[in-house]
């Protein structure tokens with residue numbers, strides 16, 4: 001059986017536990033240090049008293065030792081004390097605390113987690129065109145935050161990029177790490193030295209066809225850490241390359257943003273005026289009593305945005321229900337004929353049976369009112385929380401498989417998607433439809449509804465969409481995929 005990865009970074013809710021664990025670790029090391037300090041204190045005290053007595057003797061041994069009290073005490077000390085001092089020195093210190101640290105190791109984020117977190121930073125950088133230097137200083141998409149990246153953080157991001165052959169971006173992070181590095185005692189604890197960054201920076205420069213600069217950089221690393229055979233071997237190799245490699249450095253060039261990225265950055269603008277806001281009183285009979293605020297976003301494919309269709313209380317209820325059961329979101333794979341965890345979709349979610357609670361019943365009723373559809377046989381409500389740079393790459397919600405394929409045979413394909421935004425998102429996290437230049441930015445309590453299938457109930461390629469990476473915020477959404485079979489009498493004419 002597969003071990004389920006905790007996948008810390010893929011939901012903000014899933015990372016909260018880490019702060020609690022870290023707090024415990026800090027307390028543990030603090031107690032360990034206290035115990036060590038107590039040991040140091042008693043040894044220093046012993047040294048000072050022993051030295052004082054010993055000095056008296058050393059200055060004038062004969063007189064000192066002619067006193068029987070001194071003689072006795074010396075013999076006794078030398079027989080008994082030093083034996084015990086040796087025992088005291090070798091007795092393990094703070095083992096209980098070391099055990100606690102050890103015990104928590106298996107619960108720590110893994111290399112996979114760090115990989116995902118690095119990938120998230122890289123994704124934010126490329127989607128929103130963010131500079132390493134700005135991000136390092138806490139500037140995200142033009143806004144200054146009270147957060148920063150340490151030189152060691154920058155190094156790890158750079159290393160991630162280097163390992164993926166992205167040498168220019170890697171070099172920006174390395175450069176920033178080198179500039180900001182400050183050697184202090186605790187960097188020794190972490191076994192992270194300035195020369196480590198210089199060495200990787202040099203390697204990046206080599207890949208940029210800049211061997212002279214690489215050589216200067218690796219020499220710096222060798223100075224910082226003399227007599228390191230591995231560094232010196234690298235230096236010699238670079239010296240050799242500097243002599244033989246000719247030709248200009250590789251130029252750095254930026255790619256133009258994709259349509260999807262333009263949308264994420266807010267580049268589509270607001271095409272429709274407020275004239276497209278109406279009170280919907282007709283989709284279901286109930287709306288005559290309680291009209292819903294509806295904004296028409298697009299006609300082909302049909303797409304509307306409802307405002308104030310989920311109350312704060314309902315949102316609170318759904319989050320509380322979801323939190324203990326959040327699982328890494330998956331994507332259906334046609335070749336594997338099952339859903340799988342993928343880099344393209346990083347969030348955590350929880351499914352709810354229609355009758356899980358009063359709240360889910362109410363939300364399902366609202367979905368009927370908003371869409372006029374019969375949700376019998378549709379998929380369960382899905383509550384999702386995005387994490388670090390959380391996103392869902394461009395995709396279609398429909399399956400577009402043959403009519404008798406397992407996933408659609410009984411209930412039909414996903415005719416419509418209802419997507420509730422349960423939170424505002426401070427920056428990023430829009431739902432973007434690149435083929436129709438439409439972007440919906442999350443607003444707490446609103447819901448977007450669109451039709452995925454055309455009149456022939458075939459997938460409409462214009463519905464391609466994506467959840468842009470969240471820059472800052474904990475994005476919660478709730479969605480429902482409505483299946484087509486139950487609509488056989490609900491969609492009487494072409495819409």
Ligand SMILES: O=C(O)CCC(=O)C(=O)O
Pocket residue numbers: 392397419429430431465466467468477479
């Ligand atoms: O979260 C979003 O903005 C879009 C999510 C989505 O497209 C999906 O879950 O299918």
Ligand SMILES: [Fe+2]
Pocket residue numbers: 395396397465
């Ligand atoms: Fe989707």
